[in-house]
Amino acid sequence: MPGPRAPQASAAQVQFTDVAQKAGLNVRVVNGGERTKKYIFESTGSGIAFVDYDRDGYPDIFVVNGSRLEGFPAGASPSNRLFHNNRNGTFTDVTAASGLTSSGWGQGVCVGDYDNDGFDDLYVTYFGRSNILYHNNGNGTFTDATEQSGVGSSGRNWSTGCSFLDYDGDGKLDLFVAGYVDLEMASTPPPGANPNCLWKGVAVFCGPRGLPPATQRLYHNQGRGAFTETSAQAGIRKAGACYGLGVLTGDFENRGWPDIYVACDSSPSLLFRNNGNGTFKERGIQAGVAFSEDGLEQAGMGVSAADYDGDGLEDILKTNFDEDVPDLYHNDGEGTFSFRTFDAKLGSNLRYLGWGGGFFDYDNDGWPDIFVANGHVYPEPENHNHPESPYRQRNLLYHNAGDGTFDDVTSAAGPGLELRRSGRGVAFGDFDNDGDLDVVINNQNDPLTLLRNDGGNKNHWLSIRTVGAKSNRDGIGARIAILAGGRRQIDEVRSGGSYLSQNDLRVHVGLGQASRLDRLEIRWPSGIVDKLENISADQFLVVREGTGIVRAK
DSSP states (O other): OOOOOOOOOOGGGOEEEEOHHHHTOOOBOOOSOSSOOSSGGGTSOOOEEEEOTTOSSSOEEEEOOOOOTTOOOTTOOOBOEEEEEOSSSOEEEOHHHHTOOOBSEEEEEEEEOTTOSSSOEEEEEEESSOOEEEEEOSSSOEEEOHHHHTOOOOSSEEEEEEEEEOTTOSSSOEEEEEEEEEOOGGGSOOTTSSGGGEETTEEOOOOSTTSOBOOOEEEEEEETTEEEEOTTTTTGGGSOOOOEEEEEEEOTTSSSOOEEEEEEBSSOOEEEEEOSSSOEEEOHHHHTOSSOTTSOOOBOOOEEEEOTTSSSSOEEEEOOOTTSOOEEEEEEETTEEEEOTTTTTOOOOTTOOEEEEEEEOTTOSSSOEEEEEEOOSOSTGGGGTOTTSOSSBOOEEEEEOSSSOEEEOGGGSOGGGGOOBOEEEEEEEOTTOSSSOEEEEEETTSBOEEEEEESGGGSEEEEEEEEOSSSOTTOTTOEEEEEETTEEEEEEOOSSOBTTOBOOSSEEEEEETOOEEEEEEEEOTTSOEEEEEEEESSEEEEEETTTEEEEEO
């Protein structure tokens, strides 16, 4: 365990304010019925992404939208939305001009430059229709490349979380896609039909228990815009049944190979260990990340990774249903984890149902904090005298004390944390480039929330965008290590994560009172290691593999 932390700017000085409306994020996301929900796909909600699609150095926002059972008049269906960052704290809706106007029961989104052309592409998952791969044309427009790429899906194979990763180290981004339920509406029991369709005595939609699970899929990038499904030969199909939601990739054993963790709902969560030869072995139970501390299946939703205690290993956070606690799995090394939720003081808020969020250093003190968006899946209990299960809930913010524990600072973190909505997807990114991390949230049947961080930049920081040469162009999977102020921190460039969402691909590191870095080390997926020394803090860096810093501002 690290020693006492150095004095830092007070975390209480940081305030979060919802500026979504002021910023021009004028969309109310649609996700099924508002007072009742007949089917489970009305409840899962949608993801959101920070993505710098035009490479101007400011993260834009992509919003996944949903639908309603009764449908919409011709031309009135809600669409996914793309908002361009105007670089002055506001955004402009450029959806129509970009070609991203697809509609349907949208679920998740992940970002990656799959063809290494220098512009980030989007993969969007759905229930009831094929997933879509959007190729970024580099001129502000996107083209649907699903058919020629081979990464579509059948309507019944309901896809949720996704992640681009280079699992075999060939310099091209592959794709993992989680599956939830293989749902056929005509054969799904109605609300209240059996014990799987009741909650506190109230009739609610059925599932996921009692419904057939969908398939987890892995696609290998063949180059020239084409993928081949390798789920069977890579060992993904050998895993047990999983109602998959959040997807997290990471090098959990510091071996240089990305593993895959899937948060599963009402079934054991899965950890696919990368064997380093193009195959995986599922070992969630052996690793200690499949169940609760008591060995029970949980309703896993969102996932995140960070080295929260500074021991050089990435730990895992998983959010769960209400009347349960989030799982904080401490990485003990050699591929095993231990449950530390109660040790870390994260086990007291049982009334909340957690979704997106995860680790982020909101006050730049060098210790990853935690944000979780909350909201119930059932609107019905609140209408039947169950005020303890509100549909719209407040979000939670925990400050890392630097000693392996977290303090609940929600009530002191500003008016943005007082909002009550039914949150789902969450993404972190510095949208205004002022040196601290902001939060955007996709809410069910409500406007977006954009929490501007005011005060987090009182401590020093560094933002790093990786550009691969031999590795994939985004540098996804690159391990970043920073030595500053007598401490070593690690992070990783990651696609996907949270709940069906995408954080800004720039790695943001808080430095506390350290105004300079002694060393910045990047271990690229290719195995190349770049070591840079004596770097000033409070900069946005672009680092090219094998070259070093090519831009700083």
